[in-house]
Amino acid sequence: MKTFLLSLLFAAMAAGQTVQGDIVNAATGAPLAGAHIIANVANGKPLIVKADAGGHFQLSAGTGPMFFLLIGYPGFLPASRGFQQSQAGADLRIALTPAAVIAGTIQDEDGFPVYQAQVEAVRYRLQHGRRVLSPAASTQSDDLGHYRLANLPAGRYWVRVSAFRLANWDRRYAPQYFPGGLQPDGTNRIEVQAGQERSVDIRMTKHDGVTIAGRVEMPSGAVVSTGPNWVELLTDRPGGQETTSSVPTSGGSFVIRHVPAGSYILRARAAGNYPPTTGDLVGEQKLEVGDADEPNVVVAMHQVQPVDVAGTVVMDDGSKPPPLYVTARSMMGPGVTAQTAEDGSFALKGLLWGHYELATIPSRLVDGKVVDGSPAYTISARLGEQEVLETGFDVEASSPGPLRITMSNRHIALTGSLTDDFGKPAADVTLAFVLNGAWTENVGNTDGHGVIHASVRQAGDYHIYVVPDQSSIDDEDYVEQHANDFPIIHLVDGANAPLVLRMPATQ
Numbered sequence: 001m002k003t004f005l006l007s008l009l010f011a012a013m014a015a016g017q018t019v020q021g022d023i024v025n026a027a028t029g030a031p032l033a034g035a036h037i038i039a040n041v042a043n044g045k046p047l048i049v050k051a052d053a054g055g056h057f058q059l060s061a062g063t064g065p066m067f068f069l070l071i072g073y074p075g076f077l078p079a080s081r082g083f084q085q086s087q088a089g090a091d092l093r094i095a096l097t098p099a100a101v102i103a104g105t106i107q108d109e110d111g112f113p114v115y116q117a118q119v120e121a122v123r124y125r126l127q128h129g130r131r132v133l134s135p136a137a138s139t140q141s142d143d144l145g146h147y148r149l150a151n152l153p154a155g156r157y158w159v160r161v162s163a164f165r166l167a168n169w170d171r172r173y174a175p176q177y178f179p180g181g182l183q184p185d186g187t188n189r190i191e192v193q194a195g196q197e198r199s200v201d202i203r204m205t206k207h208d209g210v211t212i213a214g215r216v217e218m219p220s221g222a223v224v225s226t227g228p229n230w231v232e233l234l235t236d237r238p239g240g241q242e243t244t245s246s247v248p249t250s251g252g253s254f255v256i257r258h259v260p261a262g263s264y265i266l267r268a269r270a271a272g273n274y275p276p277t278t279g280d281l282v283g284e285q286k287l288e289v290g291d292a293d294e295p296n297v298v299v300a301m302h303q304v305q306p307v308d309v310a311g312t313v314v315m316d317d318g319s320k321p322p323p324l325y326v327t328a329r330s331m332m333g334p335g336v337t338a339q340t341a342e343d344g345s346f347a348l349k350g351l352l353w354g355h356y357e358l359a360t361i362p363s364r365l366v367d368g369k370v371v372d373g374s375p376a377y378t379i380s381a382r383l384g385e386q387e388v389l390e391t392g393f394d395v396e397a398s399s400p401g402p403l404r405i406t407m408s409n410r411h412i413a414l415t416g417s418l419t420d421d422f423g424k425p426a427a428d429v430t431l432a433f434v435l436n437g438a439w440t441e442n443v444g445n446t447d448g449h450g451v452i453h454a455s456v457r458q459a460g461d462y463h464i465y466v467v468p469d470q471s472s473i474d475d476e477d478y479v480e481q482h483a484n485d486f487p488i489i490h491l492v493d494g495a496n497a498p499l500v501l502r503m504p505a506t507q
Helices: 002-011 470-474 476-481
Strands: 015-025 036-040 046-050 056-062 066-072 079-084 091-096 100-107 118-127 130-140 146-152 155-162 176-178 190-192 197-199 210-217 230-237 240-248 253-259 262-269 281-289 294-300 307-315 324-330 336-339 345-351 354-362 377-383 393-395 403-408 412-419 430-434 443-446 451-456 460-466 489-491 499-502
Touching (some): 036 056, 046 056, 079 091, 100 155, 118 146, 118 476, 130 155, 146 155, 155 476, 210 262, 210 281, 230 253, 240 253, 262 294, 307 324, 324 345, 336 345, 412 443, 430 451
Parallel strands (some): 015 091, 100 197, 210 294
Antiparallel strands (some): 015 056, 036 046, 036 066, 100 146, 118 155, 155 190, 230 240, 230 262, 262 281, 281 294, 307 345, 324 336, 324 354, 377 403, 412 451, 430 460, 460 489
């Protein structure tokens, strides 16, 4: 979804289109005076306007085939809207959904307030068909133990509490999920409705866990720093890693106590060097923790050296690839970006130790001139024999192999009509077309007359969803609840019959 919306942003380049409409409360229909509307105008400079006392706005957007708006208002979920050029000048109606709030107090086992705890509202979301645990909001508790998680989409959450900066906090207070325990298991979650504020008071409990002990093994001939090396215990779960505990080594040995069962990564690093730079010593060791102590863990260190990864961009139909920026985004520091040559070749230079994710961005500079971004999209990235487009890749002591990125220009255009449950045109509705759980690029919308303007990237059987706000597109609860709102449609390469869709009465 984000990539698609960015492509709309790049499409609106020069001033000329007049866009106007009304910003309203989705729950009541009342105007939202003072709402912020951001559009892209000439030379890529953002234009920001405010809605008037009646919630009305007017601005001049670009002359591209589509224009793109970002809308925000305190206490409401932000909205993103892309519109066809034919809708310029029409009266748009954009409804913002009231945000939910979870708030309360945090106490330790003895009833005392917990200060500066990290508090998150987390839930699983769907990312390229995979369940990934992700925070929707985060905050810290104050000196009275109060916390407030605001700007939440309606849905079901766990409240996760962890030590964060509490260096002297009893380590038996492991990160915990409420309602629940040490893991976000089961279906028992906190549910909030749009605009609702729920009070959830939390009492922490202690868990003894097990002890992890071992040593850090230095490479032969390595120069050891004068300070102690550090060993960190990180969670290894969908959605990313998080430091659970960090301890200094003593003579190369370390001990970490009160570790709950789960999947972890032990990371060893030189004192004061994070993220690591050239010449630093680092090491990692995966670890599965059960109900027994782990007394003899060895983490082998190696010296960080810059690594170059050469690559090539190709098109799936054999045509010439568009000019691109290829970025390897680091999880621990600045990433590396390279621009492709005319033949599609590129080189990511100076990658340091760590995990990287790939991104391709259309280059809008060709021979020094600004052009519209290419509609091409990435369908595969292979590093040697490994597919890394969704998973990313690791860099250690040597180059992991040549990188081959395959892109495509294929699009299947869709049209048709969408009506509400009374049979009237459903105007300014965003739709997602989902194939195998992949939301990200198959989106469209209806215009002021309920006419559908959309495209998908490949043939197949699609579920269709109305997207009321940005958060719903990857919320597994929303997917489950609305999977049968519309019949599954079968799309073929080339021309397809116009869609005739009617929203369910419960929508």
